Amino acid sequence: MKIAVVVPTYARPDRLPNCLMGLTHQSRSPDEVLIVVRVGDQATNAIVDQWKNLLHVRVVPVVEPGLIQALNAGLATTDADVVAFTDDDAVARAEWLARIEAAFQDPGVAAVGGRDVIWNASGVDDGAAEALAARLKLSGSRSSVVGRVQRFGRITGNHHAGVGPARNTDILKGVNMAYRRRLVAEVGFDCRLRGTGSQVHNEPSVCLPLRAAGWKIVYDPAVTVDHYPAPRPDEDDRELRDTARVYDSTFNQTLSLWPYLARRWRPVHLVWAITVGTIWSPGLAQIPRHVRRGNLRPWRIMLAAMRARRDAVSLLHNSPPRLAPPTSVQPARGELDPSNKRNCNL
Numbered sequence: 001m002k003i004a005v006v007v008p009t010y011a012r013p014d015r016l017p018n019c020l021m022g023l024t025h026q027s028r029s030p031d032e033v034l035i036v037v038r039v040g041d042q043a044t045n046a047i048v049d050q051w052k053n054l055l056h057v058r059v060v061p062v063v064e065p066g067l068i069q070a071l072n073a074g075l076a077t078t079d080a081d082v083v084a085f086t087d088d089d090a091v092a093r094a095e096w097l098a099r100i101e102a103a104f105q106d107p108g109v110a111a112v113g114g115r116d117v118i119w120n121a122s123g124v125d126d127g128a129a130e131a132l133a134a135r136l137k138l139s140g141s142r143s144s145v146v147g148r149v150q151r152f153g154r155i156t157g158n159h160h161a162g163v164g165p166a167r168n169t170d171i172l173k174g175v176n177m178a179y180r181r182r183l184v185a186e187v188g189f190d191c192r193l194r195g196t197g198s199q200v201h202n203e204p205s206v207c208l209p210l211r212a213a214g215w216k217i218v219y220d221p222a223v224t225v226d227h228y229p230a231p232r233p234d235e236d237d238r239e240l241r242d243t244a245r246v247y248d249s250t251f252n253q254t255l256s257l258w259p260y261l262a263r264r265w266r267p268v269h270l271v272w273a274i275t276v277g278t279i280w281s282p283g284l285a286q287i288p289r290h291v292r293r294g295n296l297r298p299w300r301i302m303l304a305a306m307r308a309r310r311d312a313v314s315l316l317h318n319s320p321p322r323l324a325p326p327t328s329v330q331p332a333r334g335e336l337d338p339s340n341k342r343n344c345n346l
Helices: 016-024 042-051 067-077 096-103 128-134 181-187 204-212 243-260 263-275 284-292 298-318
Strands: 003-009 032-038 057-062 082-086 090-092 109-120 176-180 216-227
Touching (some): 003 067, 003 096, 016 032, 016 042, 016 090, 042 057, 057 067, 067 082, 082 096, 096 109, 096 216, 109 204, 176 181, 176 216, 181 204, 204 216, 204 243, 243 298, 263 284, 263 298
Parallel strands (some): 003 032, 003 082, 032 057, 109 216
Antiparallel strands (some): 082 176, 109 176
16 A cells, blocks of 8 residues: 655744654655645745655645645645645654554545644643533444534534544544545545635545545544644634634535535524534624634624625535545445535546
């Protein structure tokens, strides 16, 4: 099995060496490392040149800004059986690729991901802020919920706090995910997602079509990277600051999620989104949280989220379909509806 590692990076040459050092220490070495670099980022190119004798590394240049362009460029450049993605501010642990390779021995697995141990100034983020969501249990399971889509469209992340055995899930996290290239190349990361930086909620645009087609998406906490979140140099930083960030985040999530909600659950999703929502896609119940964060005009943020949902659904109904993902013998069972696949040709 040939495994390529794709690392999109832009204007963070101080972080990239630690990421590359982690790849040199793998018990199962990568067959190639593709560093996707925006044209003109000379500092990053200089760093990559220093590592060419230590890793089978090469630069993949991209002109357009945005993570989607970088991810798709990495996919298009390799013929590897498996493509693993990580961030330039993450360091893969020594067994990362070995565990990924072992998981792909199951021919029904399309994607594998794991925990990103988030390090901040005070130590490890243990997920305390998501404690309530983490206490939700899947039927018959003692493991916390990670990367699942509830029937009415609420997404539970918790990838950084997952513990327990490997299990099937719906969505992986971009800092730690790997795919069978032949499958993900058929789907691609959705080029309609908004933003020119990290373009948050890009993962569902690949995971949900594969999941709905019956392929397994595996989350294994033992497939681990250490994540040291760095400032983002582009327009979408990690803080909730203004309506533009809320609009892009909500638009991307809705565009990726809506086609895979069963039709009978879509009205429920809209009611939940308007009355409750999340901190990044707020409904009425989130307004006090925004006020506590210092957002003195929370209504503007909520209206931005509502406009984003409307615009995403409108685009889905009026744009040509994307390529349908390859199907398995047995259709997916559970929360996602495979009957409505709308993708965009890349």
